[in-house]
Amino acid sequence: xxxxxxxxxxxxxxxxxxxxxxxxxxxxxxxxxxxxxxxxxxxxxxxxxxxxxxxxxxxxxxxxxxxxxxxxxxxxxxxxxxxxxxxxxxxxxxxxxxxxxxxxxxxxxxxxxxxxxxxxxxxxxxxxxxxxxxxxxxxxxxxxxxxxxxxxxxxxxxxxxxxxxxxxxxxxxxxxxxxxxxxxxxxxxxxxxxxxxxxxxxxxxxxxxxxxxxxxxxxxxxxxxxxxxxxxxxxxxxxxxxxxxxxxxxxxxxxxxxxxxxxxxxxxxxxxxxxxxxxxxxxxxxxxxxxxxxxxxxxxxxxxxxxxxxxxxxxxxxxxxxxxxxxxxxxxxxxxxxxxxxxxxxxxxxxxxxxxxxxxxxxxxxxxxxxxx
Numbered sequence: 001x002x003x004x005x006x007x008x009x010x011x012x013x014x015x016x017x018x019x020x021x022x023x024x025x026x027x028x029x030x031x032x033x034x035x036x037x038x039x040x041x042x043x044x045x046x047x048x049x050x051x052x053x054x055x056x057x058x059x060x061x062x063x064x065x066x067x068x069x070x071x072x073x074x075x076x077x078x079x080x081x082x083x084x085x086x087x088x089x090x091x092x093x094x095x096x097x098x099x100x101x102x103x104x105x106x107x108x109x110x111x112x113x114x115x116x117x118x119x120x121x122x123x124x125x126x127x128x129x130x131x132x133x134x135x136x137x138x139x140x141x142x143x144x145x146x147x148x149x150x151x152x153x154x155x156x157x158x159x160x161x162x163x164x165x166x167x168x169x170x171x172x173x174x175x176x177x178x179x180x181x182x183x184x185x186x187x188x189x190x191x192x193x194x195x196x197x198x199x200x201x202x203x204x205x206x207x208x209x210x211x212x213x214x215x216x217x218x219x220x221x222x223x224x225x226x227x228x229x230x231x232x233x234x235x236x237x238x239x240x241x242x243x244x245x246x247x248x249x250x251x252x253x254x255x256x257x258x259x260x261x262x263x264x265x266x267x268x269x270x271x272x273x274x275x276x277x278x279x280x281x282x283x284x285x286x287x288x289x290x291x292x293x294x295x296x297x298x299x300x301x302x303x304x305x306x307x308x309x310x311x312x313x314x315x316x317x318x319x320x321x322x323x324x325x326x327x328x329x330x331x332x333x334x335x336x337x338x339x340x341x342x343x344x345x346x347x348x349x350x351x352x353x354x355x356x357x358x359x360x361x362x363x364x365x366x367x368x369x370x371x372x373x
Contacts, residue, residue, distance in 0.1 A: 057080055
């Protein structure tokens with residue numbers, strides 16, 4: 001017997017939840033959310049810009065990672081910085097697909113107060129797939145999926161003969177009506193707590209699954225849009241997508257069980273709120289890094305550096321993986337070995353870098369402990 005999914009239940013899409021069961025955790029998260037925003041307001045605009053840049057970079061990277069797509073960190077960061085007018089060292093060009101995902105995320109969070117329309121969603125999805133292909137497969141781009149010949153649309157895993165159906169979306173001929181209901185509800189003024197509304201919107205959208213591809217990332221962009229509305233500021237200081245990436249298995253498990261459950265979605269909303277709470281906890285590490293970098297660049301020893309030095313020092317501050325050598329400097333900064341050695345020696349003379357103890361061509365370099373105090 002085939003499973004019955006949420007959108008096939010009588011009463012869909014009239015979700016219910018137990019406000020009393022959610023009151024405690026919701027109150028705690030709202031308090032921590034307010035405390036975070038209050039503390040950030042005291043840091044000044046430059047630090048707020050840096051925190052927003054780091055958070056949005058995480059959002060784009062991790063939302064894509066959830067779907068198995070690994071984007072280039074420096075390209076994402078550079079694209080966001082350029083679009084927001086934030087001055088940072090070492091900006092590099094970004095690929096078209098990176099620019100498209102960044103464009104979607106910034107439209108959702110920086111223009112959070114504008115209504116969400118079908119055309120706007122079409123633009124988001126088209127920006128993610130500028131060639132009209134997802135991998136090697138041609139997909140419908142910039143409109144609802146139109147796969148009547150292939151209905152039902154199913155999310156399936158497992159090899160041939162061992163397929164497991166995790167979810168079945170509404171047939172494509174129902175999408176106009178389904179999305180009209182969703183968008184009317186999302187844009188309407190109502191008495192639903194804005195965090196609960198973010199949880200409901202996320203679940204509702206992925207249930208409709210209106211596009212050939214990109215539904216998960218668009219659902220998380222809609223979630224960020226609603227959370228930005230809750231914060232009433234385009235500055236972002238916490239990343240829900242980064243936390244979902246950490247809890248990806250649990251995320252997919254709760255979505256699947258909810259899809260096969262009832263219209264009482266209290267359990268899903270509880271998971272969502274708790275995940276948001278853990279995202280707020282993780283933000284403390286991000287902000288600590290932002291403050292450390294600000295202190296570093298305000299130091300008199302780090303003034304008047306060239307663009308290569310600024311870019312490479314930022315990589316060290318962000319947590320460079322592996323041994324940091326002059327040959328890696330030359331390769332990343334696109335300069336000769338002699339130029340790399342001169343750049344590094346200048347930083348050693350300024351007591352910004354120190355050798356890691358070994359010698360020869362494989363000598364590694366670290367940030368001085370003194371400069372980090």
